[in-house]
Amino acid sequence: MKLQETPTAPAAASHTMRLGDGTHIFYRAWVPARPVRRALVLFHRGHEHSGRLADVVEALGLQDTAVFAWDARGHGRSDGERGHAPGFARLVRDVDEFMRHLCAAHGLAMEDISVLAHSVGAVAVTSWVHDYAPRIRSLVLVTPAFKVRLYVPFAIPGLRVVRRFKRGKPAFVTSYVKARMLTHDEEQARLYDADEHITRSISVDVLLDMHDTARRIVADAGAIRVPTLLLSGGSDWVVSTRVQRQFFKKLGSAEKRMRLFDGMYHDLLHEKERELVFEEVRAFLARDFEPRTPLLDADRVGYTFAEYERLLAPPSLRGIGYRAQRLAMRTGGRLSRGIRLGLKTGFDSGRTLDYVYENRARGALGIGALIDRAYLSSIGWRGIRQRKVNLERMLARAMRAVAGEDHEVRLLDIATGAGRYVLDALAAMPEIHATAVLRDHTPANLEAGRALAQRMGLDNVRFKEGDAFDPVSVAAESANIGIVSGLYELFPDNTAVLASLRGMAGALDGEHGYLIYTGQPWHPQLEMISRVLPNREGERWTMRRRTQEEMDDLVRAAGFEKLDMLIDDDGIFTVSLARVRSE
Numbered sequence: 001m002k003l004q005e006t007p008t009a010p011a012a013a014s015h016t017m018r019l020g021d022g023t024h025i026f027y028r029a030w031v032p033a034r035p036v037r038r039a040l041v042l043f044h045r046g047h048e049h050s051g052r053l054a055d056v057v058e059a060l061g062l063q064d065t066a067v068f069a070w071d072a073r074g075h076g077r078s079d080g081e082r083g084h085a086p087g088f089a090r091l092v093r094d095v096d097e098f099m100r101h102l103c104a105a106h107g108l109a110m111e112d113i114s115v116l117a118h119s120v121g122a123v124a125v126t127s128w129v130h131d132y133a134p135r136i137r138s139l140v141l142v143t144p145a146f147k148v149r150l151y152v153p154f155a156i157p158g159l160r161v162v163r164r165f166k167r168g169k170p171a172f173v174t175s176y177v178k179a180r181m182l183t184h185d186e187e188q189a190r191l192y193d194a195d196e197h198i199t200r201s202i203s204v205d206v207l208l209d210m211h212d213t214a215r216r217i218v219a220d221a222g223a224i225r226v227p228t229l230l231l232s233g234g235s236d237w238v239v240s241t242r243v244q245r246q247f248f249k250k251l252g253s254a255e256k257r258m259r260l261f262d263g264m265y266h267d268l269l270h271e272k273e274r275e276l277v278f279e280e281v282r283a284f285l286a287r288d289f290e291p292r293t294p295l296l297d298a299d300r301v302g303y304t305f306a307e308y309e310r311l312l313a314p315p316s317l318r319g320i321g322y323r324a325q326r327l328a329m330r331t332g333g334r335l336s337r338g339i340r341l342g343l344k345t346g347f348d349s350g351r352t353l354d355y356v357y358e359n360r361a362r363g364a365l366g367i368g369a370l371i372d373r374a375y376l377s378s379i380g381w382r383g384i385r386q387r388k389v390n391l392e393r394m395l396a397r398a399m400r401a402v403a404g405e406d407h408e409v410r411l412l413d414i415a416t417g418a419g420r421y422v423l424d425a426l427a428a429m430p431e432i433h434a435t436a437v438l439r440d441h442t443p444a445n446l447e448a449g450r451a452l453a454q455r456m457g458l459d460n461v462r463f464k465e466g467d468a469f470d471p472v473s474v475a476a477e478s479a480n481i482g483i484v485s486g487l488y489e490l491f492p493d494n495t496a497v498l499a500s501l502r503g504m505a506g507a508l509d510g511e512h513g514y515l516i517y518t519g520q521p522w523h524p525q526l527e528m529i530s531r532v533l534p535n536r537e538g539e540r541w542t543m544r545r546r547t548q549e550e551m552d553d554l555v556r557a558a559g560f561e562k563l564d565m566l567i568d569d570d571g572i573f574t575v576s577l578a579r580v581r582s583e
Helices: 050-060 088-106 120-132 155-166 186-194 204-219 241-250 274-286 303-312 319-330 337-345 350-358 367-376 379-404 420-428 443-456 471-475 494-507 526-532 548-557
Strands: 013-018 024-030 038-043 065-070 113-118 138-142 172-174 201-203 228-233 256-261 409-413 434-440 461-465 481-484 514-519 560-567 574-580
Touching (some): 024 050, 038 050, 038 088, 038 120, 050 274, 065 088, 088 120, 088 204, 088 560, 120 138, 120 548, 155 204, 172 204, 201 204, 204 241, 303 526, 319 337, 319 526, 337 350, 337 367, 379 420, 379 560, 379 574, 409 420, 420 434, 420 443, 420 461, 434 443, 471 494, 494 514, 494 548, 548 560, 548 574
Parallel strands (some): 038 065, 038 113, 113 138, 228 256, 409 481, 434 461
Antiparallel strands (some): 013 024, 024 065, 514 574, 560 574
């Protein structure tokens, strides 16, 4: 789509938008007078604001491009406590909401947008690209803060102690970075020091969460396929260029370029010889990139397929540790009710998930409950419970949308387990008339679901045995909201998943049909799970990860258009909302 002509171009226009949590975000827009197709979105470094990028927009001189720049929450003219956010994941979510707003409010297509992000902003944007898999055109990262040089010994462990003692109250650290550490340009250093909108402090929560998120993103950079330009300062006192090189080496983009500017400090956009930087940026933004091939064959070739093959191979020297873990789980671990249930029914079974959702530690001989609490508090199960919360949020949104279109809400879950998340969502919205068909291929799961629905007093739910991978039987159902949760993550084959999704498209009511689907784009314990835990078939529980881009490509190939997504703070489980695409 093309932007409408505006009389305010080329001068900057001021705008605000409201995030999902009510926070108002200020942003600037430089829109040419004539309609244009391409756009560039700028994200400032930590402590700064969009006003610091006005000279960058002028210097770039992109006559055929609309340019936008925000003030991140807690910065500049945006709402929020200065330097604070409710975690780094919330900042990444802000990026997603802001980009979606730009598309809706300014008539842009995500495919026509390039993004340039600096330092802390570059980490937030890279995390967004990794976790949310937006279909942006290209990405420019300027001195990304994948690892901040803190200089104080044991700074990160010390900050973790501070956060623990604060008990949820915000704690702040004042930046040690002086203007002379950012640029050799004395005038630019003076402007930085005189800028009253610079936020000198940063939240400890944001700093620690960014540190952990950056480690995850650098380790899994192979999942990112967006054409990327990475610009580094050869004398950067603020962030590590070594980690930037690690990221670049792992980056999965077929079209990528890294340039290190010898002698330059951290703020490349305001360095003495910044025209060299702008030349690189202009040349990269002007390039025409080949469309990215959908990842429909990622189950046979590519990044996560190679990882899956490594998991299936015999263990390395670490196998001794995994054997010890298996022995511990099958002996003392049985005192935990949750571990005992997992060993009996499989750690991927519906009954295990229902136990995890309950989150009530139980066990034998007193110590069993302590073991069970540690088991239920593991990072994976914490993510599963957050996935349930996100599922219910997304389901409520879809139900309100269908009811608002004057349609009766008809739900279909094709692999429901005991269906707890659907039943809880229905119970929470009694004002909406809805019916539900909950299918599963395991009779024990269906019986548990029926018993739970009866206890909750829900008589508008029908449980039905069925195969989620049989597209004919799935398509024979009739619904306007389809749900598939925690299923496709367990099966490596894309052919079966695509068939199931096409069956779901057939079951939904044309343009009024919504799909809620989950993904697992990353997991820190994949190898441990594969080496230690049995699945519902009593075999090794070895999963092939699907990046969010791959999962979204499959959904798109089945005839859906993704609308929105939620993810837990650890970046493990996603819940996405899509709608049947109108051709």
